[in-house]
Amino acid sequence: MLTTDKVTKIYNQNLPNQVVAVKDASIKVDEGEVVVLQGPSGSGKTTLLSMIGCQTKPNRGEVIINENRVSKLPDRFLNTFKRENIGFIFQNYQLIPDINVIDNIMLPMLPSGIPYKERIVRAEALMRQFDLMKRRTFDVKNLSGGEQQRVAIARAMINQGKIILADEPTAHLDTKLTGEFLEMISDLKKHQYTVVISSHDNEIINHAVVTKIYTMKDGQVVS
Amino acid sequence: MAFRNLLERQRNILDYSLQNLYRRKEKTLFILVIFVLLISVISSILFITGSLTREMLSTVSELPEITVQKIQGGRQTNISATYLSEIESIPGVEAVDPRVWGYFYLESLEANFTIFGFDLDTLEESDYEKLITENPKFASGKESNNIFKMVVGPGVYRLFKKIAMDDTFLFFNPNWGKSIPIDIIGIFKPETELQSVDLMLVQTEAARKILELPTGQYTDLAVYVSNPEEIENIARKIKLHYPELRTITQSQIQSTYSSVFGWRSGLVLSGLLVVIAAYLVLIWDRAGGLSQEERKEIGILKAIGWDTDMILSVKFIEGLILSLMSTILGILLSYIHIYWFDAVGLREVFIGWSTVYPSFKLVPHIDLKYIMLILTIAVVPYCAVSIVPAWKAAITDPDKIIRNGN
Amino acid sequence: MRYSTKLLMMVMVFSVGISVILIDVMLRTEQFNTSGALKHRFQQIVSIPDLGITTAARYLRHYSLSDSTTPFQDYPVSREHFPAGFVYAPPDYSNLSGRISLNPLSKR
Numbered sequence: 001m002l003t004t005d006k007v008t009k010i011y012n013q014n015l016p017n018q019v020v021a022v023k024d025a026s027i028k029v030d031e032g033e034v035v036v037l038q039g040p041s042g043s044g045k046t047t048l049l050s051m052i053g054c055q056t057k058p059n060r061g062e063v064i065i066n067e068n069r070v071s072k073l074p075d076r077f078l079n080t081f082k083r084e085n086i087g088f089i090f091q092n093y094q095l096i097p098d099i100n101v102i103d104n105i106m107l108p109m110l111p112s113g114i115p116y117k118e119r120i121v122r123a124e125a126l127m128r129q130f131d132l133m134k135r136r137t138f139d140v141k142n143l144s145g146g147e148q149q150r151v152a153i154a155r156a157m158i159n160q161g162k163i164i165l166a167d168e169p170t171a172h173l174d175t176k177l178t179g180e181f182l183e184m185i186s187d188l189k190k191h192q193y194t195v196v197i198s199s200h201d202n203e204i205i206n207h208a209v210v211t212k213i214y215t216m217k218d219g220q221v222v223s
Numbered sequence: 224m225a226f227r228n229l230l231e232r233q234r235n236i237l238d239y240s241l242q243n244l245y246r247r248k249e250k251t252l253f254i255l256v257i258f259v260l261l262i263s264v265i266s267s268i269l270f271i272t273g274s275l276t277r278e279m280l281s282t283v284s285e286l287p288e289i290t291v292q293k294i295q296g297g298r299q300t301n302i303s304a305t306y307l308s309e310i311e312s313i314p315g316v317e318a319v320d321p322r323v324w325g326y327f328y329l330e331s332l333e334a335n336f337t338i339f340g341f342d343l344d345t346l347e348e349s350d351y352e353k354l355i356t357e358n359p360k361f362a363s364g365k366e367s368n369n370i371f372k373m374v375v376g377p378g379v380y381r382l383f384k385k386i387a388m389d390d391t392f393l394f395f396n397p398n399w400g401k402s403i404p405i406d407i408i409g410i411f412k413p414e415t416e417l418q419s420v421d422l423m424l425v426q427t428e429a430a431r432k433i434l435e436l437p438t439g440q441y442t443d444l445a446v447y448v449s450n451p452e453e454i455e456n457i458a459r460k461i462k463l464h465y466p467e468l469r470t471i472t473q474s475q476i477q478s479t480y481s482s483v484f485g486w487r488s489g490l491v492l493s494g495l496l497v498v499i500a501a502y503l504v505l506i507w508d509r510a511g512g513l514s515q516e517e518r519k520e521i522g523i524l525k526a527i528g529w530d531t532d533m534i535l536s537v538k539f540i541e542g543l544i545l546s547l548m549s550t551i552l553g554i555l556l557s558y559i560h561i562y563w564f565d566a567v568g569l570r571e572v573f574i575g576w577s578t579v580y581p582s583f584k585l586v587p588h589i590d591l592k593y594i595m596l597i598l599t600i601a602v603v604p605y606c607a608v609s610i611v612p613a614w615k616a617a618i619t620d621p622d623k624i625i626r627n628g629n
Numbered sequence: 630m631r632y633s634t635k636l637l638m639m640v641m642v643f644s645v646g647i648s649v650i651l652i653d654v655m656l657r658t659e660q661f662n663t664s665g666a667l668k669h670r671f672q673q674i675v676s677i678p679d680l681g682i683t684t685a686a687r688y689l690r691h692y693s694l695s696d697s698t699t700p701f702q703d704y705p706v707s708r709e710h711f712p713a714g715f716v717y718a719p720p721d722y723s724n725l726s727g728r729i730s731l732n733p734l735s736k737r
Contacts, residue, residue: 322676
């Protein structure tokens with residue numbers, strides 16, 4: 001369903017401060033799997049996840065999602081593909097702080113021109129699922145860490161893409177909230193979502209919901 | 224994408240742009256105020272100069288084609304009657320009308336009046352009724368016993384009423400021995416106020432006495448030429464034959480009118496320097512690039528699947544709405560200021576100070592090309608500088624922006 | 630209410646405002662044109678030009694007929710124009726008690 005074929009990412013190519021963030025990384029993720037990319041800081045997990053999530057293009061190699069060679073797609077089609085298939089949960093969530101919860105959640109739907117009423121229906125369904133209805137008109141900057149995480153997940157799911165990518169989702173969370181997060185991932189798995197998480201948190205790595213683990217070191221997949 | 228979806232997408236762009244403007248309320252308000260101030264002052268100046276010029280030019284065609292003055296020592300002096308027949312004999316000249324007119328300064332009121340010698344008997348009944356309102360003092364039955372009579376402008380009447388001299392005015396000069404009483408039999412109608420405000424239309428004999436103009440001498444000559452093509456030729460001929468005479472053609476007066484408010488406008492505009500400077504700083508700031516926060520926001524939008532062109536559309540619409548609405552608002556406010564509130568504050572600069580002050584309503588002068596010019600200057604650069612920095616951020620990998628933001 | 634709906638309402642208000650202004654322009658212009666005939670006839674009878682918007686002095690009242698060389702000029706070729714006292718009246722020195730005189734320059 002999702003494969004990377006020897007992808008390489010080089011930042012500042014041909015410049016004195018060149019960095020090879022990922023080198024010849026090949027992974028395979030099947031539908032419905034929960035995969036973890038583990039490794040220390042700087043091992044290239046985030047970069048690999050970014051390439052899978054179409055946030056950046058690899059210098060070499062290919063990313064193939066549902067038989068689409070996404071790394072070769074022109075920008076316009078890539079954006080549409082990304083919207084329709086992938087939901088990304090960023091490190092630090094990357095929500096827009098001055099906008100309220102429901103508007104943040106609906107943001108990914110705006111380019112598709114989905115009718116307003118339908119957008120509200122979808123957003124409210126997710127807000128109910130993640131217990132955010134009471135906070136719907138609050139600006140995101142006024143929410144707690146856990147609430148912001150739930151908003152980030154809801155936003156990632158709003159376009160009904162079946163692939164969820166999460167970059168260090170529990171980096172700033174306590175045990176309780178990490179547990180809550182893992183419960184949500186279990187729920188996603190039950191609904192046939194494909195999840196790829198990059199993390200060095202042992203609680204996630206060792207959790208039963210994880211089906212496969214890839215270890216990264218110095219930009220390469222070692223196991 | 225289906226048409227309906229396309230429409231909804233455009234509406235979403237609009238919604239998001241407006242939301243952004245609302246989110247940054249203080250900045251939006253500041254920019255709005257600068258724009259509205261700048262545009263309204265510029266529009267006010269254009270409106271007032273346009274209206275006054277239009278008022279002036281409206282009756283230029285009725286003026287004599289050539290006005291002839293005698294110049295002595297660089298200054299105008301009386302012109303002798305002998306020139307009359309000589310100029311009349313120039314081919315193409317329809318008529319020459321010698322004029323007796325000048326000024327009378329009333330020191331006690333610090334008011335300057337224009338005296339124009341004209342024999343009221345020659346005025347047609349219909350013209351009299353059209354242009355003049357009878358003085359209520361004489362209309363109510365009082366007899367006009369004095370030899371001399373005059374019709375005055377509304378400004379003169381208002382002034383004389385204040386000093387209770389609104390039926391008979393005594394012209395006095397120590398050299399004359401005794402005063403000259405003149406009955407004010409009529410007042411020019413308000414429609415002519417701009418032209419007649421300080422006017423005293425008196426019999427030529429009386430005018431000569433007041434202006435101390437001896438018989439056989441006139442103030443100047445009004446030359447009427449039927450063929451417009453001949454005006455310049457005739458003016459040239461007059462100057463050639465009589466170097467001591469100066470000619471002023473109708474077209475010269477017209478061009479004077481077109482430029483008379485130019486320097487006053489410039490003066491007010493230079494007072495606008497502060498606002499112009501603020502506008503330039505605004506443009507510069509906008510062109511200089513987005514804030515870290517704005518750049519990060521663009522990165523997030525790209526990361527969650529927004530197209531580059533949609534992000535640019537948002538920025539463009541933000542700039543467009545702000546600049547367009549504030550420009551329109553500025554123009555509307557300046558219209559209201561000039562035409563509904565009689566240009567209060569600005570009027571004095573353009574009209575100046577005077578004891579005899581006309582009260583009049585300006586006629587709106589909307590020159591579409593100036594409106595378009597204002598719109599172009601205000602809107603286009605602002606929209607352009609809204610897009611350019613956003614474009615730089617929008618084409619960057621969202622990955623890079625988000626990482627740098629952490 | 631969506632922001633675009635609010636914008637639409639604002640646009641409608643602006644449109645009403647612009648319509649009011651346009652109607653006002655039409656009415657005032659009509660009034661101007663009606664009185665135009667009167668003003669034309671006046672101008673034919675009283676043939677001296679220039680509007681009496683500033684009447685305080687000759688070079689203000691009848692500027693188009695004023696002398697070509699007078700004080701307050703920027704340069705010799707420029708036609709006469711308004712001097713410094715164009716917006717505010719110059720101060721009144723008429724009630725000064727004595728003559729204004731300058732002390733003769735003394736050699737050091």
